[in-house]
Amino acid sequence: MPLALLALFFAVLATVEWRRLPVIARVYLGVATAFAIGAAQYPGMTIADAVEHTRDGIAVVIEAARAAGFAAVMISVATALRNYSLR
Numbered sequence: 401m402p403l404a405l406l407a408l409f410f411a412v413l414a415t416v417e418w419r420r421l422p423v424i425a426r427v428y429l430g431v432a433t434a435f436a437i438g439a440a441q442y443p444g445m446t447i448a449d450a451v452e453h454t455r456d457g458i459a460v461v462i463e464a465a466r467a468a469g470f471a472a473v474m475i476s477v478a479t480a481l482r483n484y485s486l487r
Contacts, residue, residue: 402446403439403462407432410469417476427472434465 401409410432417425435447441458442450447466451459
């Protein structure tokens with residue numbers, strides 16, 4: 401999936417989670433920003449392409465954002481499942 405679409409996806413996740421999990425929403429916002437910067441630098445590239453084919457600081461930021469985004473999604477899903485099961 402291109403970096404631009406991932407940036408949009410994480411921006412939407414940030415707006416959805418803003419009231420329920422504000423810290424996670426801010427992580428989503430940071431991930432979206434990192435992916436947007438990567439999309440501006442490497443138009444049309446995916447995360448894997450940007451990390452494998454480039455050797456600059458933006459690739460490092462994209463890789464860190466990928467890890468942070470994965471962790472934030474896992475926390476968001478886990479808390480949503482917990483809240484759903486407690487009802």
